[in-house]
Amino acid sequence: MSALTVLDVTKSYGTTPVLTGIDLHVPAGTTTALLGPSGCGKTTLLRIVAGFDDPDSGTVELGGRVVAGNGRGVPARRRGIGFVPQEGGLFPHLTVAANVMFGLPRRQRRDRARVAELLALVGLDADLAGRSPHQLSGGQQQRVALARALAPEPSLVLLDEPFSSLDASLREETRRAVTRALAVTEATAVLVTHDQAEALSTASQVAVLRGGRLVQLADPRTLYRRPRDLDVATFVGEAVVLPADVRDGRAHSEVGVLDLEPRTGDGPARVLLRPEQLRLTEPGPEVPVARVSAVDFFGHDARVSLELASGRVVAARLDGRQLPEAGDRVGIEVRGAALPFPLEEPAAEPPTGPAAGVFGLAGEPFGGPDGAPSDLDTTTWTPAAR
Structure with a gap:
């Protein structure tokens, strides 16, 4: 296993910049997820690391050796990198065993015990060794592709959205198997994904890319709890974003007076909460x-989608055993501190309309002329009522 270091990498296609000044360090034996929407540059960065593309400037180092940049370019086949593409890339005319053997050094390609060991590593039975790829499920094919990538004990493993073509149940099962195999082998890995849950649950650190720039690099908990801006906050998970007035270190908002972490100066702000921080009361x-x-x-x-007196809709994530029904009046209690973003800092405008989700507006307020919630067509909910 080797550390990966990307220093000030820039890449353009024609006059279109794709990557700008990317700095990234992946410690040996860890997994880093490159997370971002389509077109943000994450696959281009992966291709540069793999040796499929060259950077316009900057360098890529693997195990302390420069493999790209400074006028040097180590061919992809000599970088000691294992690659798992989006849909496995297995050879359809070869058996599972032959596909895995293809990743082994030539002198080991008849070692059946090594093939069985690699299949077991990714959670597959050795009985599958004689099957053809078309006889496997999509998840099994991806695991075989990982076994092939791990076979030569590479310095680095690159995974390009390896779960995106799988259905929900297979995706989670395969993700766990891949995470376990990478941990057992102590492989250094880079995972490209646009799936926030996948990045947070798989990686040791997450690099968020936006518009060809790396906007935040952090461990999953820090990224979720302390995003650097509201764009990152709303991208990595459901977010409740509310206007507030900060006075004496606390935020006065329409869901109550909130503690802040970290504290900030007085004045108008937006505050971030997560849906699991909202609880319902009488x-x-x-x-x-x-x-x-x-x-x-x-x-x-x-x-649970909640319409506030202003007409703003927020979401609460609740235990499934005791729930209100649509139309019920409920009280809101906030647990934990909110994260403040002073209005001087640019922030993405939330979408509007009924489909605005957790932080958008949803039509007219349901309250009366004074903004107080109306009792019309509603039932008061109490925790013991249902």
């Missing part, structure tokens, strides 16, 4: 009140 004179506009039940938990 409405009361000192309790912010909302109306339930929708309940999405997932079994283990539920997403």
Whole structure:
């Protein structure tokens, strides 16, 4: 295993800049996820690391050796890199064993025990060795591709959205198998994904790319809890973003007076909460009140959309056992601190309309002329009522 270091890498196609000043360090034996929307440059960066493309400027170092930049270019086949493409890339005319053997040094290609060991490493039974790729599920094919990539004990493993073509159940099962195999082999790995949950659950650190620039590099918990701006906050997970007035270190908002972490100066701001920080209580004179506009039940938990007096819709993530119904009046309680973003800092405008989700506006306020929630067509919800 080797550390990967990318220093000030820039890449353009014609007059279109794709990567600008990328600095990234992947410690040996860890997995880094490159996370971002389509067109942000993450696949281009992966291709430069792999040796499929050259940077316009900057360098790529693997194990302390410059493999790209400064007038040097080590061919892809000599970089000691294992590559797992989006859909496996198995040879359809070869058996599973032959596909895995293809990744081994020539002198080991008849070592059946090594093939069985590699298949076991990715959670596959040795009985599958004689099958053809078309006889495997999509998840099994991706695991065989990983076994082939790990076979020569590479310095680095690159995974280009390896789970995106799988259905939900196979994707999660395969993700766990891949994560386990990378941990057991202590491989250094880079995973390209646009799936936030995949990045947070798989990687030791996450690099968020936006418009060809690396905007934040952090471990998953820090990224989720302390995003550097609201664009990152809303991209890495559901977000409740509210206007607030900060006075004496606390934010006064329509869901109550909130503690802040970190503290910030007085003045107008936007504050970030996560849906799991919102809890429902009985409405009361000192309790912010909302109306339930929708309940999405997932079994283990539920997403409850709440229309505030202003008409703004926010989401609460709740235990699935005791839920209100659409139309109920509920009180809102916030647990934990909010993350402040003073208005001087540029922030993305939330979308509007009924599909605005967790931070958009949703039509007219349901309150009366004074902005207080109306009792019309609603039922007061209490935790013991259902």
